[in-house]
Amino acid sequence: MGLILEVKNLTKKFGGLTAVNDVNFEIKRGEMLGLIGPNGAGKTTLFHLVTGFEKPNSGSIRFNGMSITGKRPHRIVNLGIARTFQLVKSFRYLSLLDNIAVACLSPRGRRAFASWDIDEAASTILASVGLVDKARMPPVILPHGDLRRLEIGKALGTNPELLLLDEPFSGLSYEEKEGITKLIRRLNDEGVTIFVTGHVLRELMTLVPRVVAMHQGRLIAEGPPEEVANNKIVLEAYLGRGEKFA
């Protein structure tokens, strides 16, 4: 199997605040790893560090054995790490098809779809995330659930080995969550390694076999979801210290 991502002693400070504090973890190729933690725990900052949107103060990140610490975002994407954003981002005035086409036009996308017509590649991806009937629409008129699908579709356009999903369930209805869960499972079955965050434990419990828990910038627990959910430190992080309630 081997490791796809190794994070060592990663630290990121914003002024006096240490958003990510000496974090160490590894992701195995083909696995689905969850990252949980209350709001403000540092999950998104950790994602920004891995994908190059922030530069760490210290520590190292290795992808497929190669250091990607401090590399620019588009370079990291072209090595094979794609991500989605917690607050969905899209190209507002482009059709859904063109939204995906942009990713297919990245160097890595072009390599992956070399023998394809760009529109053909983009519509195949749109179909795989269930949006092909809306190909000509602009994203602004889509419901939130479809935007989350579009985000995943855009990431797939770059043919990722490792896909980072930042809160893919936030703001979705029960049905939409079911749909996204199925989509993530299928991508994993097709060989994409998944790293997914959530602040609601329950949502990730059914999806991933292993989670790491984060609180105030530190990793505080790791293991199967049921075990982490009952971990005393994790419960304290979510609910506050017991004695305060007593």
Add this chain to the structure above:
Amino acid sequence: MMNFEIDLDSSLRRFRTWALSYRGTITLLSVLGLLLIPPISGSEYYAQVAITAMIFTVFAASWDLLAGFAGQVSFGHSAFFGVAGYVTAALVRFYEVHWVLALMTGASVAVLFSLLIGIPCLRLKGPYLALGTLAFSLILLNLFMMGTILGGTEGISGLPVSQNLFMDFYLILAIMIVSLVVMRAIADSNLGTVMKAIRDDETCADASGINTTIYKLIAFMISGFFAGIAGSLFVLNATAVNPAVFQPLYSFYAIIMASIGGLATIYGSTIGSFLFVVLSESLRRLADMALLVFATVLILVVRFADEGLMNPILERSQELWDKIRGR
């Protein structure tokens, strides 16, 4: 050979479909109308007004490609216009270079300048980019005003005067049409899609694996090239150039014309420039009062047609036409 014939056939068919469509018909009628200006009016004055408008159309469209499609708002477009103008003037006047070669060299130097301006300015965004590019054009203005470079404040004059203005008219019309078609084709290509993506959300484009810096530079270079063509034509037509071509006013002309026509349309620049040039010519008698009238018109356009004039006019007139035909 066979393949070529088939290709030609299908493109002819596509042209036919386009020509019979509402927009196609309007476009062809407009071109026909322009072609008829010299023979019908027989007046060099009208031909000259149209020439100025056509040159500004290319200039405004080049700004639209950079700002409307790639989202990089430049307030210093006169830099490309002026540099190309100066290079062309110097080559023609001092080295007796053929005007076509001088035009291409001028445009190429404008591309170099677009890199020179683009590279440092790419770290800037939004209003700061606008100010950065504005500063560059002001630096050029002052360099040429202050020193003795290429004629100092006097500039270069005495370029050969054209023997046949109507001939120039048709040449410039052809250059304008080719430039517009090429710019629109770029905007509709994969390159254009990536440029629009950067305009809509740069972070998101980065996350889609796009090297935004390279694409923004490409947009700057293409835009600089066409602005350079416009600048060279302007100087060749005026037979002189002086530092005034670097004035921010020229950058603002491009912005105003492209905005009146409609951003991110390329073809809208024609409406913007013709309206602008014809209006300022016809208001000339009012002297200073003309500015007041002009400013009012601009404010009304911006207030009531925030997507410019071209698309709303085409849509409304098409509805009317359909009604007349009883559809």
